[in-house]
Amino acid sequence: MELKEKLVSSFMAFENTVDVDSSVHDIRIDAMKAFEAQGFPHKKLEAWKYTSLKSILKNDFSVFPKENEALEYKDIKKYFIHDIDAYKIIFVDGKYSSHLSATTHDGIDVCLMSSALTKPKYKVIIDNYFNKIATKDGLSSLNTAFSAEGAYIHIPKNKVVEKPIQIIHFSTGNEAALMLQPRNLIVVDENSHVQIIERHQSLTENPVLTNSVTEIFANKRAIVDYYKIQNDKQSASLIDNTFINQKQESLAKVHTFSFGGKLTRNNLNFYQNGERIDSTMKGITIIGDKQHVDHNTLVHHIEPNCESHQDYKGIFDANSTGVFNGKVVVEKEAQKTNAFQANNNILVSDKATINTKPQLEIFADDVRCTHGCTIGQLDESAMFYLRSRGIPEKEARGLLMFAFSNNVLDSVKIPEIKSRITKLIAQKLGVNIGFDL
Amino acid sequence: MLKINNLHASVEDKPILRGINLDVKPGEVHAIMGPNGSGKSTLASVIAGKEEYEVEDGEIILDGEDLEELSAEERAHKGIFLSFQYPVEIPGVSVTNFMKTAINETRKAKGLEDMPANQMLKLIREKAELLEIDRKFLSRSLNEGFSGGEKKRNEIFQMAMLGPKLAILDETDSGLDIDALRIVANGVNKLKSKDNAVVVITHYQRLLDHIVPDFVHVLYNGRIVKSGTAELAHELEAKGYDWIKEEVNA
Known part of the structure; x- marks a missing residue:
């Protein structure tokens, strides 16, 4: 059975395991319909021209993993940023691992999506924020349909969260092939600061496909500092769909470090709903044989006096392929926008490929938008020096x-x-x- | 120390050096002069091991060892230093980190441990002082945005740090004002000893007023066509190169 059919037919069983009366129920049903209509993205779609999921989707992925094996912290410590005091939300084969985690409800909520989706005390936040900015494309819809677990972070106003929050998804190879669909919701209220580190880590050679959706809301003057560490095994692939909605004077920064994995697709979207917003996205990609990393970014400048900064560097060796597709939309009302985009690449090998495409859609007349991309080799005169x-x-x-x-x-x-x-x-x-x- | 016999070299099949002979002994300063395009910089690059140049014939011997098979880094480890005419800008690597890497890689090649940090700092401070280099300068990216004079001073700073056996200064005087020229020349003179040697490649006499050569050679059309003492440099300054060309072509 094809993966799409398998997912569609599993959906009923899945819905029975979660609360059918919850308000999220209808969202899931609609999302399933959207996925059914669109299916997985294919190369005929402009946004997927250079990235093919075909070979990955051939795996017979388990959608509902069996009970996971317990992991010992000492064995996986190296995947944590372990030399800092941090909150931790850790999942093993898609299931929450309480003994590896360090959550809190002390003034802030750093906990689980499964609780947030079911407990009444989170209802207001869920009603206001859940699935409000995730797009309705096939992959995000698929995630929404199966959304049950992930990180739930709510920082009420005027809180500077000193300790970073680490979200790590491990897969143990308990299944011959595993598909994971974590769903994260992060709401940062007025004047609050938060730092988040996210990582997906397979521990065996069994294929893993992660289709993750993260919705982030940076409200007035909030500061969100987000780090994605992508250094997974050659058998693991990741589709990361991240949506960030910013209110006035907020600052959101996402660093993406892509060093591993078979296929990595980062769909990173910023929406600027307010004035004097700063959106920054930076990335370093260093990959080698048979690895593929695709950065697909969007900054939507909706209101005036905002800035965006994009700086992606890539080093491609052997048979690796890279894609950078950076879209910047400046609406008519978004005067005095300052948008900067740079994508610089080094091809170490003759066999490596990079497709880079800046895409600017500017409807305002008083803006500063710069973009540039370079593809080169190492400078031989510098080498001799x-x-x-x-x-x-x-x-x-x-x-x-x-x-x-x-x-x-x-x-x-x-x-x-x-x-x-x-x-x-x-x-x-x-x-x-x-x-x- | 350095012996070059009948050296022929070409780049992209174009012959540039056509039979160079040169003998440099410890403690000596040699100047190589000549008109533009005579092969001066090529000679410097070939000695330092630049791969784009093909050695067609002849040999370069350093302390009895043929350098032909040695890479640029191996030649550096053996004590060859080239001060570049156009030092390359390397954004993202500070002068200090560059020097630390260069020194420790050279030590590693000799089977030595990394230089202890305090010793390294002391050495950097001492040599920076010699070249009148500001501390702030050392944390800047290598050559990035440096003025012509700063780049050359930085080259001689690197020479001071590495303490080479044979230093080749390729047009080190170009782009220098008189103060920078004095600082650079003073640095080179302080580093000179009876055990090392310097080859100064220059178009003009003025650097040779400060770094006084024992021998002066004139390179023309890929050959050394005339050799003499410091006096020859003065003669060239006064009369230009035309008489040399006429002599050769006669």
Whole structure:
């Protein structure tokens, strides 16, 4: 049976396991219809021209995993940013793991979507925010239809959350092939600050496909700092659908570090509903053989005096492929918009490919929008310069690539993340960076 | 120390060096002069091991060892240093980090441990002072946005840090004002000893007023056509290169 049919027919069984009386019930039903009508995206769709899910969808994915195996913290510690005090929301094969997690209800809610969807005390937030900005495309709809578990974070107004929140999804290989559909909702009220780290990690070679949806609401003057660490196994693929709705003077920043996985598609969407909003998205992609990373971004400038900054760097080796499709829409009312977009790439191998496409739709006349993309090789004269100082070829290459991607880290505010990412980059490039940053 | 015998080199099948012979002994300063396009920079790059140049014939011997099979980094490890005519800008790597990497990679090649951090700092401070380089300058990205003079001073700073056996200064005087020229020349002179040697490649006499050569060679059409003492440089300054060309073509 094809995966689509399997999902459609599983839906009834799924609905019976969750609360049919909840207000989310109708949303799920509608979403299922939307998925049924659209199915999975295919290459004929403009937005999916360079990314094919075909071979991945051939796997016979389990949609409802069996009971998971317990994981010991010591065995998976390395996937955490473990040298900082943090809240943790940890899932194993799609199920919440209480012994690995550290949630809270102390002034803020850092807990589970499954509770939020069922308990009355969360009803107002769910009614106001759940599925309000996720798009109705096939994949997001599929996630909405099966939405049951994930992270639920609500920061009421005037709270600066000191500890970052780590959301990690592990898969144990308990199933021959597993499909996960985490659903996250993050609501940050007026003047509040939050820092979030998200990671998806497979622990075996069994295929995993994650189709995740995250809705983030940054209300007035809120600051949201979000880090996505994508360094999964070659057998794991991720479709990350993230939607961020911003109110006036809010600041939302998303860093995406894509170093691993078979196929990674990041659909990152910002909607600016207010004035003096700042949206920043930065990415470093370093991939090698048979890996594919696709950044599909949207910034929707709806109101005046807002800014957006995009800076994506990519290093592509061997048979890897990269896609960058950055869309910036500036509505007629959004005067004085300042939108910046850059996508710079290095192709290390002749076999690597990058498709980069800036897409600007500007309806206002008093705006500043700049964009630029470059694709190049390493500068041979720089290589000779480094080598003539005694730095061997491999290290010189690594140092240049490191320097190329490095400045994206300037905006990373958590030192532990910065040093972790620095190490991952060095590891990925096979160099020993013999100095501190 | 450096012995070049009958060196022929080409780039993209175009012959540039057509039989160079040069013998540099420890403690000596050699100047290589010549008109534009005579092959001066090519000679410097070939000695340093730039791969775009094909050595067709002849040999470059450093302390009895043929360099032919050695990569640029291996030559650096053996003590060859090239001060670039056009130092390359490397955004994202600070001067300090670049030097730390270069020194520790060289030490690694010699089977030594990394230089202890405090020793490294001391060395950096000492050499920065010698070249009158500001501390802030060291945390800037390598050569990025540096003025012509800053780039050259930074080259000699790197030379001071690495302490090479054989330093080749390729047009180090170009783009320098008189103060920078004095600082750079002073740095080179302080680094000179009876154990190392310097090859100064220049178009003009003025650097040679500060770094006084033991020998001056004139390179023309890929060959050394005349050699002499410091006196020859003065003669070239006064008379230009035309008489040399006439002599050669006669």
